Amino acid sequence: MKKILIIGCGLLGSSLLRRIAKKKIAKNIFVYEKSKINITKIKKLKLPGIIVKSLKDGVINSDLIIFCTPMSEYKKLILKINKFITPKTLITDIGSSKIETTKTIKKFLKKGIYWIQSHPITGSEVSGPEHGKENIFEDKWCIMIKEKNTLKNNLNIINKFWKKIGSRTVVMSAEKHDKIFSITSHLPHLIAYNLVKSAQDFEKKQSYGLIKFSAGGLRDFSRIAASNEIMWRDVFFNNKNNISKAIDLFIKNLNKFKKDINSKNNKSIIKKLIQTKKVRSKIIKLKQDINKPDFGRN
């Protein structure tokens, strides 16, 4: 590719920037970033690429545009780039939910312009270009969304791009994507936020400190509950139907668990705890986590 434009240079945008430069995937990389604080950081970090002040400068003649902003920014940005973009430019993104963004793209993107949605399964609880890492996508899944009218050629281009980045790619529908990630990602984040919130409520009510005793479990959840609030609000709102269903399933199971505990149902509890243990082995086997006790942190 001759020219790639990255819109939004936070954790993942800056990671892509670093990686594209390192792997020489494009001749020129342009970066559009609206936050002045981030621009200062990017300059200080001496990241590769050219910062453009206007979207127009970035969009014109680019082969690929990658949206790396929170999803709530898409509409505004689409309406702007519509003015300059031509069919020779392909668009992709890294958003964590897909049904709502599909609607936004269909409704607002200029006809004749193609956007293949992507979702690399990676990230961290920290935000900003200073935390980006060029190898953050390596061997991680990247989901690409295929719709009815998706052109095979465009899908191939985006697939090739992620392969060059180092991701493992897989194609699915927006509906399947949003269902799967409501369970493996969105619900876990919501649960983590909710657990930390409950600990805060409890601390307030009891008026003694308990956060200092969080090494017995709470600390793990607190990491996820420190994730970027704008990004996660967008995910929760965009995928609210699937997340609602996931919450209902979770509460149903939790009430059963509570009943088993209160009635000291040994058989049921032991069965549950043994079953869930197997998932960990599966996750390790599938290389979705490191094979070290306690994440190797001790």
Place this chain on the structure above:
Amino acid sequence: MKKILIIGCGLLGSSLLRRIAKKKIAKNIFVYEKSKINITKIKKLKLPGIIVKSLKDGVINSDLIIFCTPMSEYKKLILKINKFITPKTLITDIGSSKIETTKTIKKFLKKGIYWIQSHPITGSEVSGPEHGKENIFEDKWCIMIKEKNTLKNNLNIINKFWKKIGSRTVVMSAEKHDKIFSITSHLPHLIAYNLVKSAQDFEKKQSYGLIKFSAGGLRDFSRIAASNEIMWRDVFFNNKNNISKAIDLFIKNLNKFKKDINSKNNKSIIKKLIQTKKVRSKIIKLKQDINKPDFGRN
């Protein structure tokens, strides 16, 4: 101390064994372990200490006995050691809940014998003597339980012991202990088990694999949900009243969260997500977790 007896040589028992030997805290360390598999492992690992075949050999003349078995074993063991134990021997343990064990000790331990309960806040999702580490208690909190009739001198002995091990010690009542850890440890474990269970249910219903996409959050929970099932059954049963209340608070908050998502209550969601983020900083500041994004695992 001249002689310490460790009853139960799994993850924490074997860690204590290694540490006591390394720090030369006792002249002799005796180990009583009922699992033949664990005994074979201990011998193969060439762990320090003397394995005793009968409890009697271990108990007689010991200055300190440390119960490192699941809590459900306490009663049976107490009834056995009652036959040999004299008031010169002090007892402690490492159990994760305290109100029920207080009752068991009061009801079954021979009069005139003292037991100061301890709870070192450490552990891992793996079990067995092969995973023990001598530094697993270092700089970690160890809670000691003070009851109305606790003798100051005995508390001092146990406090001194944990200090030598390398722990930071704190004294509280069984009631306060069980309340605090219902929130910082027991509920997080239950929630993790329940989330993994819900993911399994969902996978079965949808009949497509989703565990392979667990890097977006689920994997963190799967680690905790791989913890020892006997130990955690005991904790859930022993602390069921506090845990029930914690579950109720959690579900109440989760329903509020769901309502905020479904009504797209931006202000409420953002406030929640920003508040919970602060807990992470607090946990890092209190040195309850490592100060590296993603637990430093990537």
